[in-house]
Amino acid sequence: MINYNGNLLEASEVQLTxxxxxxxxxxxxxxxxxxxxxxxxxxxxxxxRLMASxxxxxxxxxxxxxxEFLENEIKKVASNYSESNLRARLTVFRKDGGLYTPKTNAVDYIIDVKPVTASVKKEYILDLYKDFYNYSGLLSTVKTTNRMLNTIAAVFADENDLDNCILLNERKGVSEVTNGNIFIVKGNTVKTPSLSEGCIKGIIRKKIIELLDKHPEYTIEETSISPFEIQKADEVFITNAIVGxxxxxxxxxxxxxxxxSEKIQKSLLLVSATS
Known part of the structure; x- marks a missing residue:
C-alpha cells in the first residue's frame, strides 16, 4: 500500500504525471x-530533519x-504489513508545474513501506569511488531525490565486486559512502567527516555521536578525513537508518x-528500543 497525500492506494493506483x-x-x-x-x-x-530540509x-x-500527523500517516501504511521490521520512505516534492522556477512552493507527499530485507554482513568490502566528487556544500547534507552520484557509485561497486564505495568531496577528502555515513576508529578515537565535508546529516550518525560523547573510553571527532587515514585505521564502519x-x-x-563496531551496534539497538 502507498499513502499518497493521506489516501491509501495500491501501488498500481498511484498516478504521477x-x-x-x-x-x-x-x-x-x-x-x-x-x-x-x-x-x-x-x-x-x-x-x-525533514522540516529543516x-x-x-x-x-x-x-x-x-x-x-503526530506524519507519524500517524506512516503507521497507516505500516499497519497493512504483518512483518515487524519495516522500511518506510517519506518523500515530499513540490507540486507539478513550471520549468526550473516552480509555479508553487506547495507540496505533495508519498509514503511507501516495505519489509526490511537488508541485514548486517559478516564480510564487507569497501573501496574509493573517484570518477566524480560530492560537493562539500550545505546542500549536500540534505537527502534530496537527486541521488545520481550515489547511484553510479553503487553501480561501480557492483561491477567491481564491492559492497560499497567511499565518496570523496572536491578537496579529495572522505565525505560518505553510497548509502550512509562513515566512521573510522584508531585507538580510542572515532572520527567521522564533519557536515562541512558534504556528508548527509544522518540520523544514525547523530545518535552514534551522542553515544560516543557520553562514553568515557572514546573520543569522537567530526573532522576532515583523508583516504590515507582509512588504511591506517583499526576499524571502519558505516551507518544508515535501516541496517544501523x-x-x-x-x-x-x-x-x-x-x-x-559491534559494541556500538549493540548500544544503538538499546537506544532504538527505548527512544
Whole structure:
C-alpha cells in the first residue's frame, strides 16, 4: 500500500504525471525510516530533519505537517504489513508545474513501506569511488531525490565486486559512502567527516555521536578525513537508518577488526528500543 497525500492506494493506483517535479528536476526530499514492531524509530529526529530540509529548499510546510500527523500517516501504511521490521520512505516534492522556477512552493507527499530485507554482513568490502566528487556544500547534507552520484557509485561497486564505495568531496577528502555515513576508529578515537565535508546529516550518525560523547573510553571527532587515514585505521564502519551499524572488514589490502563496531551496534539497538 502507498499513502499518497493521506489516501491509501495500491501501488498500481498511484498516478504521477510527467510534470512531476521530483521526476523532472530532482525537486524533492525524502526520509528513510525504520518501523520496528509498530514503532517509528527515532521519529522525532527524522521529523525535525525533514522540516529543516523543507525550509532550506523553500518548500511550503503544510499546517497539518505536525509531528503526530506524519507519524500517524506512516503507521497507516505500516499497519497493512504483518512483518515487524519495516522500511518506510517519506518523500515530499513540490507540486507539478513550471520549468526550473516552480509555479508553487506547495507540496505533495508519498509514503511507501516495505519489509526490511537488508541485514548486517559478516564480510564487507569497501573501496574509493573517484570518477566524480560530492560537493562539500550545505546542500549536500540534505537527502534530496537527486541521488545520481550515489547511484553510479553503487553501480561501480557492483561491477567491481564491492559492497560499497567511499565518496570523496572536491578537496579529495572522505565525505560518505553510497548509502550512509562513515566512521573510522584508531585507538580510542572515532572520527567521522564533519557536515562541512558534504556528508548527509544522518540520523544514525547523530545518535552514534551522542553515544560516543557520553562514553568515557572514546573520543569522537567530526573532522576532515583523508583516504590515507582509512588504511591506517583499526576499524571502519558505516551507518544508515535501516541496517544501523555495518562493520567494514576489508579496504583494499587492509583487513579490519570489528570489536568496537559491534559494541556500538549493540548500544544503538538499546537506544532504538527505548527512544
Amino acid at each position: 510527467t510534470e512531476n517535479r521530483a521526476f523532472k528536476y530532482g525537486d524533492g526530499i525524502f526520509e528513510t525510516i525504520r518501523v520496528l514492531n509498530g514503532k517509528v524509530v527515532f521519529w522525532e529526529d527524522h521529523y525535525f 523543507m525550509r532550506m529548499l523553500r518548500m511550503k510546510i503544510p499546517m497539518e505537517f505536525t509531528l 551499524v555495518q562493520p567494514v572488514t576489508k579496504y583494499r589490502k587492509k583487513v579490519f577488526t570489528t570489536e568496537i
